[in-house]
Amino acid sequence: MSRGATVRNIWLVARREIAERARSRAFVASTVLLAALGVGVALIPLGVRLAGRATVLGIAVSAAEPGLATTAARTMDTVLNGQAGGGGPARTFAFTVYQDATAAASAVADGRLVAAVRIVRGADGGLGFTVLNVGALAPDKAQLLGVGAFAVGVLDWTRANPGATRPFVAPSFSVADAGDAGNAAGAGAGGAAFDAAEYASRRIVGIVFVVLSFLTLVFYGMWVASGIVAEKSGRVMELLVSAATAGQLVAGKILGIGLAGLAQVGLVLVPALLALLASGRIGDALLGPDSGAGASLGALSPGLLLGFAVYFVLGFALYASLYAGAGSLLSREEDLQTVALPLSIPAVAGYFPAVLALSGSNSPIIRVASYVPLWSPFVMMSRLAVGRVEVWELALSLGLLALTVPVVALSATRVYRAGVVLYGQPPSPRVFWRAIRGG
Amino acid sequence: MVLVVDGLHKRFGPVVALDGLAFEVAPGQVFGFLGANGAGKTTTMRIALGILEADAGTVTWMGTESRRLPRSTFGYLPEERGLYPRMRVLDQLVFFAGLHGMPPDRARREALAWLRRFRAEDLGGRRAEQLSKGNQQKVQFIAAVLHEPAVLLMDEPFTGLDPVNVALLREAFLELRDRGRTVVFSTHQMEVAEALCEAVAIVDRGRVVAGGPLREVRRSTGRRMVRISVAGDHRMPWLARVPGARVIQAGMDRATVELEGALEPDEVLAAAVGAGARVLHFEVADPSLEQVFLDRVGRPAEQEAHLAPDLGGGA
Incomplete structure (x- = not known):
């Protein structure tokens, strides 16, 4: 068959798939439902900010120098809670002076307090602030503490040097997360560093990509399988295979369902992204500007989007081919339920290392998983999102995936060709293997 | 071809x-x-x-x-x-x-x-x-x-x-x-x-x-047939007296009779007329595909x- 006829038939099959999905009530209903869910999820940060407004964060303040902790606590309370003496309904922090830094650290460790601020005076007379927490202190709140620390430093300088004989030394400020000790938020690709807010943003973007990839590859893969089983059980398959080749039918179905799936993802994501952007403005209007709240989309770079697009297309081609081959061996739609779980195992096996990679882990297992074609669409996307990938790793991962897709697609087409005219029990492993070999 | x-x-x-x-x-x-x-x-x-x-x-x-x-x-x-x-x-x-x-x-x-x-x-x-x-x-x-x-x-x-x-x-x-x-x-x-x-x-x-x-x-089987239809008794009892005639498909309208040995079609027709049957239809036929x-x-x-x-x- 000529190349023109092949392209024509693939497009005809794809177009029919798209039209069928667009007409399907299930498609319309699931799109509306998912879009509503997406908007809901996008508004979660706003909800968290609103809820956080009523939450008072307990902070320990300790210093070896007599009186320093008390003065600092009072100053930060005044600056950060907006009123002398603290204690109003709108206050964010409740500062408690601890004489013993170890006792403060253990109060943080056992969750009684959110963070402990330890103040040390340096040799140059400047103050050093170390904020110890175990993951309960949001980056924006840490930044606020930094502002408070600066105010303490300024007041300390004016009080100690009324004549300004000593030059002002800006207080140093660092946040230590005891629960993230090994992760060193900030060690990015090629050693490039980024701050805590950007790291949080990259995690959010990574989670969105990984969850989206996982759901769409499995969900739309099942569409491919169920579409083929429906054609078999409805016996329209015989007309199809007499009119077009197995390759055209498989490619057309994957393309059509892939495009329908992409359209659905778009219809779900665009309102969610708009809601996310709007939620920052709404939050600012209701609660005042908050530098930590608006940065959640900051990491969504064109490069990441391109990576997502490439991994989604190749990953979908890979998974959809597997689902097409499996679907062609089934005769009844009820059989789909029994194979749905085993079919999703490869994706689930890739999902877990991807989530681990998002938490900052970069173990050899995660690195290897990001090269394995069945898993790289999830794991490498995670690693790209949190910025921990060397160029050669990306090339290896993409190269292996790009090589695997045609091999799996060809095998799936052969299985499809043999499977679609077989009814009853699935063929034996020997027949299955012969089909893959093209025998 | x-x-x-x-x-x-x-x-x-x-x-x-x-x-x-x-x-x-x-x-x-x-x-x-x-x-x-x-x-x-x-x-x-x-x-x-x-x-x-x-x-x-x-x-x-x-x-x-x-x-x-x-x-x-x-x-x-x-x-x-x-x-x-x-x-x-x-x-x-x-x-x-x-x-x-x-x-x-x-x-x-x-x-x-x-x-x-x-x-x-x-x-x-x-x-x-x-x-x-x-x-x-x-x-x-x-x-x-x-x-x-x-x-x-x-x-x-x-x-x-x-x-x-x-x-x-x-x-x-x-x-x-x-x-x-x-x-x-x-x-x-x-x-x-x-x-x-x-x-x-x-x-x-x-x-x-x-x-x-x-x-x-x-015709590939070599079998010879006649189809005959008579008024009255469709069982055609007179056929039993014709050597080599065998009813292979009886019907209310017409019967198919196989001719065995040297029996010729006109002998069947003569036997029907001789028995007083009123012949409505008579044809020399090939076996049906069903018979083949x-x-x-x-x-x-x-x-x-x-x-x-x-x-x-x-x-």
């Missing part, structure tokens, strides 16, 4: 579906492919279409192996009827014709013309799931012929149709033949094959057991051959 099926062999695991099956079909002929369920008819058609691969043997059309030909060379009506349930009839017909390379406008025009001739022009806008089985079958037939294929392969096309639709389909077959199409259809309804076919092949357990022009096949089938296969065509596995309705 234009369509040549040559020495086809096909096994499904331990089951032999085709065992050296061979026959030829002349161009522009209506050809009957007769056999019980499981005899190998569907497998042969699927191999001709390139859906299955033969273990050995070839199917050629005009000297070219069928799998090297464009799929639009063939039109196929599968035995298992099926359409997209939620798709409108006209859209389905245009879709399938499109896969064979037919432009949508022309496909739409031709599809409407076929629906009109099947007295089903109102079906075009309906979804397939809203149609009766007979109407779905008509739509599938149109899907098979719409792109004007040179060869039509029809698997049990008359099964499940009411007499009116059988007559419409027969007319369509003859019209397609007159347009120069080669029509091969499988059936186990021998009377349909007798009424339509110029040539037949009787297939059993994957082999052709009789084949060729219809008349030759009917029973002779060659040893059982009625309605019985399964129990050879092929479940491959979606016969093999």
Whole structure:
């Protein structure tokens, strides 16, 4: 068959798939439902900010120098809670002076307090602030503490040097997360560093990509399988295979369902992204500007989007081919339920290392998983999102995936060709293997 | 000969579906492919279409192996009827014709013309799931012929149709033949094959057991028959007194009598007149295809051959 006829038939099959999905009530209903869910999820940060407004964060303040902790606590309370003496309904922090830094650290460790601020005076007379927490202190709140620390430093300088004989030394400020000790938020690709807010943003973007990839590859893969089983059980398959080749039918179905799936993802994501952007403005209007709240989309770079697009297309081609081959061996739609779980195992096996990679882990297992074609669409996307990938790793991962897709697609087409005219029990492993070999 | 099926062999695991099956079909002929369920008819058609691969043997059309030909060379009506349930009839017909390379406008025009001739022009806008089985079958037939294929392969096309639709389909077959199409259809309804076919092949357990022009096949057993109809007692007791005359098919209207040994037809007629029977009809006849089938296969065509596995309705 000529190349023109092949392209024509693939497009005809794809177009029919798209039209069928667009007409399907299930498609319309699931799109509306998912879009509503997406908007809901996008508004979660706003909800968290609103809820956080009523939450008072307990902070320990300790210093070896007599009186320093008390003065600092009072100053930060005044600056950060907006009123002398603290204690109003709108206050964010409740500062408690601890004489013993170890006792403060253990109060943080056992969750009684959110963070402990330890103040040390340096040799140059400047103050050093170390904020110890175990993951309960949001980056924006840490930044606020930094502002408070600066105010303490300024007041300390004016009080100690009324004549300004000593030059002002800006207080140093660092946040230590005891629960993230090994992760060193900030060690990015090629050693490039980024701050805590950007790291949080990259995690959010990574989670969105990984969850989206996982759901769409499995969900739309099942569409491919169920579409083929429906054609078999409805016996329209015989007309199809007499009119077009197995390759055209498989490619057309994957393309059509892939495009329908992409359209659905778009219809779900665009309102969610708009809601996310709007939620920052709404939050600012209701609660005042908050530098930590608006940065959640900051990491969504064109490069990441391109990576997502490439991994989604190749990953979908890979998974959809597997689902097409499996679907062609089934005769009844009820059989789909029994194979749905085993079919999703490869994706689930890739999902877990991807989530681990998002938490900052970069173990050899995660690195290897990001090269394995069945898993790289999830794991490498995670690693790209949190910025921990060397160029050669990306090339290896993409190269292996790009090589695997045609091999799996060809095998799936052969299985499809043999499977679609077989009814009853699935063929034996020997027949299955012969089909893959093209025998 | 234009369509040549040559020495086809096909096994499904331990089951032999085709065992050296061979026959030829002349161009522009209506050809009957007769056999019980499981005899190998569907497998042969699927191999001709390139859906299955033969273990050995070839199917050629005009000297070219069928799998090297464009799929639009063939039109196929599968035995298992099926359409997209939620798709409108006209859209389905245009879709399938499109896969064979037919432009949508022309496909739409031709599809409407076929629906009109099947007295089903109102079906075009309906979804397939809203149609009766007979109407779905008509739509599938149109899907098979719409792109004007040179060869039509029809698997049990008359099964499940009411007499009116059988007559419409027969007319369509003859019209397609007159347009120069080669029509091969499988059936186990021998009377349909007798009424339509110029040539037949009787297939059993994957082999052709009789084949060729219809008349030759009917005479191939060497048996001689007369058909006789008399007024009054249809049991024709006088026949018992005619040596060599054996009623092989009794009927209220007419009986088929086989002539054995040296018995001649005129002796049967003379015996009837001699017995005082009023003869309404008398003809010297060839055995029916049904009789040839029973002779060659040893059982009625309605019985399964129990050879092929479940491959979606016969093999």
